[in-house]
Amino acid sequence: MTALTDETSARPESARKGGRWIDHWDPEDEEFWNRTGRRVANRNLIFSIFTEHLGFCVWLLWSIAVLHLADNGTALSVGQTLWLTTLPNLVGALLRIPYTFGPAKFGGRNWTVISGLLLLIPCGLFVFAIANPGLPFWALLLIAATTGLGGGNFASSMSNIAHFYPTAKQGLPLGLNAAGGNVGVSVTQLTMPPLIVGFGLIAVGWVWMPLILVAALCAHLFMNNLSKASQSYTLAEMGRIAARPHTITMSVLYIATFGSFIGYSFSFGVLIGNQFPDITASHYIWLGALVGSAARPVGGWMADKLGGTVVTFWNFLAMGLGIVAVWAGVSTGSWGLFLGAFLWVFATTGIGNGSTYKMIPSIFRARAEASTATAEQGVRERAFELARREAAAAIGLISAVGALGGALIQQTFRISVERSGGIGPALIVLAVFYGFCLALTWAVYMRRGRVGPERVSLARAGV
CATH class of the missing domain: 1.20.1250.20 (MFS general substrate transporter like domains)
Structure with a gap:
């Protein structure tokens, strides 16, 4: 089979649509x-x-x-x-x-x-x-x-x-x-x-x-x-996908990962100026986004090897510990500790971004696998294709919620600075939030007491 045939599989549909279909x-x-x-x-x-x-x-x-x-x-x-x-x-x-x-x-x-x-x-x-x-x-x-x-x-x-x-x-x-x-x-x-x-x-x-x-x-x-x-997709289909428990759960987890990344990226320079006014923020603000971006494919690779849930779970623990270290840097006035801890947090946002995105398509395929376990092959194939389409739609929805979470994190820092003069209260809120996400990941995707065909399929899919 030639490369041209492989890539186009020419049919009347392709001719009608034109282009590289x-x-x-x-x-x-x-x-x-x-x-x-x-x-x-x-x-x-x-x-x-x-x-x-x-x-x-x-x-x-x-x-x-x-x-x-x-x-x-x-x-x-x-x-x-x-x-x-x-x-x-x-x-x-x-x-x-x-x-x-x-x-x-x-x-x-x-x-x-x-x-x-x-x-x-x-x-x-x-x-x-x-x-x-x-x-x-x-x-x-x-x-x-x-x-x-x-x-x-x-x-x-x-x-x-x-x-x-x-x-x-x-x-x-x-x-x-x-x-x-x-x-x-x-x-x-x-x-x-x-x-x-x-x-x-x-x-x-x-x-x-x-x-x-x-x-x-x-x-x-x-x-x-x-x-x-x-x-x-119709709006009704998107509404059904958005209302599914897994979509809602993953949206919360993605607020914690990508919302943190984009929120910190927009705020990092302001936070440096607020806590360490003698430091030239423009010399350092680009480091956070670079570290977080570089870590994202690492998180995806780790999720492919170890499973998205395992990586996401332990990453939330690392995020919480990183925020505690940032708080220590603020409390002691240590610029080196503050910068190092914040770059650690940026790295964990990237790893979490990669691992949560690995989880989304795996979850939808696992649900399709569980619901068609005894069905004939044709039915299973159609279910898997539908799962792929729905996962793609969910990715868009979840990414939107995650980006909105970035604005919430910005506002958390703003309120903290305006009411207390520093970012300590905001860091406490974020540490608690990451702890909640850690518990949510365990309860929904890792808890041993949960059984049933979907649980088996989730484990088999590497979620």
Whole structure:
């Protein structure tokens, strides 16, 4: 069988849809996976990472730009500055829900092109805002809100890539895909300050535009749409998926992992300035996001090897201990302990991100396996395909809730600083929350007293 036949499996459906559509895709078939699937999946993963990375870079534009607006002739109050950094986070989180529909509605490759080109909007508006420093604050808010388009990219990218890989091998590729995006936070925090010094604040908008065009072109030329994944979800279906206990449970766990990552990434510089005013925060803020991003594929790889639940459980313990160490650094005024402990916490957020995302498709497949244990092969195959689609939808929903959790963590620190003058109370709240997630993971996915076919299937699936 030629590579062309493998990739397109040409049928009337492909001719009708046009473009790089693949009708036959069965990554659970080991022969198919080794012959064709792995190569095609990895190619799609590479260019998915490229576009998602730029999405995160654009998403974080205003979090750094607000520090330089006064030099550009725009004076803002502290409250206004906080709104310009919080609104993109909220919009990005909310957009993850409709973005989840994108690959199913238009095809993964097609939606990657569309969502990539949409990033030109916030970049262009950013250039306009900086070139016109007299704009009213409400206009700045609307312009900043458009950078949420970059945050929405994550949900569509992850739900699309989930279709390409076997359930048992999704941890590492999903971790790599997410890490490629997450590291955009660190890239923005590291590269924007010297870019501003050398070329002015307006260059921050221009610099991403050619890269966005290249990413969209690469997605158009080298990515694929999967016919099996192109059935659009109805709102009723999404509602049923959202209401399932496992979706709710994993949403809570993802608030603790990704919500912590993005919340800390947006807040790290402010926290350094609040607790250690003699330290130049811009020299260190990029380290946290870099460490967390690098750890994410490690968490996915560990979950593939050890099981997502085991890694997630012990990781929450490590997160709690890390927060206690951060509190110790704050209490003793030790900058070295504070920085080292916070980087440890960032690393655990990344590991937890990778392991929780491994759990999601495994849970849905395990439920399908348990419910069709005695059914004929055709029924089981249809159930597994439905589980794959539902897991992809759940990934988008869970990622949206997790991103909203980042805003909650930001507000936890804000309230703590305003009411107590420090971040100690916020750290106590976070430590308790991680302890709750530790107990929740054990109670739902690890407790030995729970028996039944789904429990057996969950264990077999490596959850």
